[in-house]
Amino acid sequence: MDEKDKMKARLLEAKKKSGKEKESALMAVAEEFQAAEAYNELGIYYKDETGEPEKALEMFEKGIALSPRTAALYNNQASCYVNMAVKSEERREEHMAAAVSLFEKAGKLNSVGYFFLGNLYMPKINPPFPDDYEKAAGYFKKVDRDAGACWFSALNKLGIYYYHEKKDYVRAAACFSLAVKLGGTDKQYKNNFEMAFSKVRNRKFWKEKMDALELPGQIDEMAETGEKRLIPVCPRCKSREIGRYSVAENLRRSLAGGIKKKIHYHSYCKKCGYEW
Ligand SMILES: [Zn+2]
Structure with a gap:
């Protein structure tokens, strides 16, 4: 010995x-x-x-x-x-x-140290430290695989931040699904995924993207490129600079145009002015 x-x-x-x-x-x-x-x-x-x-x-x-x-x-x-x-x-x-x-x-x-730091600023957990979701999320993003099980927990908490604070259900669901995929065994992660994913639009499109994720660092890029692809394109000039008319706006424009003029366009191109 x-x-x-x-x-x-x-x-x-x-x-x-x-x-x-x-x-x-x-x-x-x-x-x-x-x-x-x-x-x-x-x-x-x-x-x-x-x-x-x-x-x-x-x-x-x-x-x-x-x-x-x-x-x-x-x-x-x-x-x-x-x-x-x-x-x-x-x-x-x-x-x-x-x-x-x-x-x-x-x-x-x-990086488990960053996990503890994130927890200090999570709302309603650690008085006297102030609630600061942004700060907490910043620290949770720095947690890496060397933190062991805290890695999954940090991802889960990051997901909660996106869900409640940002109402960004794509990033939230991506965080939860990745926590499960990387080996997080807490049942809560899966439940949180179901909860967030049910609020995601274009689910088939996003499911594929989320399944392809390997590391937390890829979430932002996945969300950004995905969002870009989902933005509609002007049928005339292919610009992605699209505006939307609200129902109230259409009504206002209809009234302004006289009783017989009914306007029912949903979208307009900010570049060429085309409406559809
Ligand atoms: Zn156009």
């Missing part, structure tokens, strides 16, 4: 203990092996079990000194600051800023 395995075995034993015994066993592993994993566990212990965020931060900091590229250490520090921001009113802004900056640091190492 090499040192690393020995440390892992001891760490596992320590994690099974509770209270003060757990604390001293973890500390022993941390100091003996100079192991970032053990400092991480100690930090979690102080953060979640004893509610001592300052002590927790110190432990994560020791872990970072030993292993500066471990995303979990920054995420856990950030989560400490979120807890502190909830509790302390006078230092709230400062703690919130620290949390954001640490999650961003983590996100550069593993």
Whole structure:
């Protein structure tokens, strides 16, 4: 058994203990092996079990000194600051800023950090962070496959953003269907797809496009090129600059033209003026 395995075995034993015994066993592993994993566990212990965020931060900091590229250490520090921001009113802004900056640091190492950041701004989830759907969506777009199951969850949340905030059912359905296709097993993703797709027009056209999707980064392009193809063309000059007359507008134009003139065109070409 090499040192690393020995440390892992001891760490596992320590994690099974509770209270003060757990604390001293973890500390022993941390100091003996100079192991970032053990400092991480100690930090979690102080953060979640004893509610001592300052002590927790110190432990994560020791872990970072030993292993500066471990995303979990920054995420856990950030989560400490979120807890502190909830509790302390006078230092709230400062703690919130620290949390954001640490999650961003983590996100550069593993995109799950961006997932946590997106969640901070999702409506009605994480006070004191303000509801900011746009910001949340921006972070969810940065989540990649290295985030594991959070990748699918981020896609699902992005879909919810398109659905509720943008009423963009094509992009929403594309997000949900891709979450399922890439391996997301949550039943909710499939239900959300059904819900969004039922609101999509030209379903046959879009289904094909969605089935061809392989990665989230392709959704915008799929939607844009698809939308362009669905825009009608002027029968005379082939321009795509088409306007539509509303029923009210047709009525107004009919009245303006006199009692006998009934206008019933739906569309007009902005380029050549043709009406149909
Ligand atoms: Zn035309």
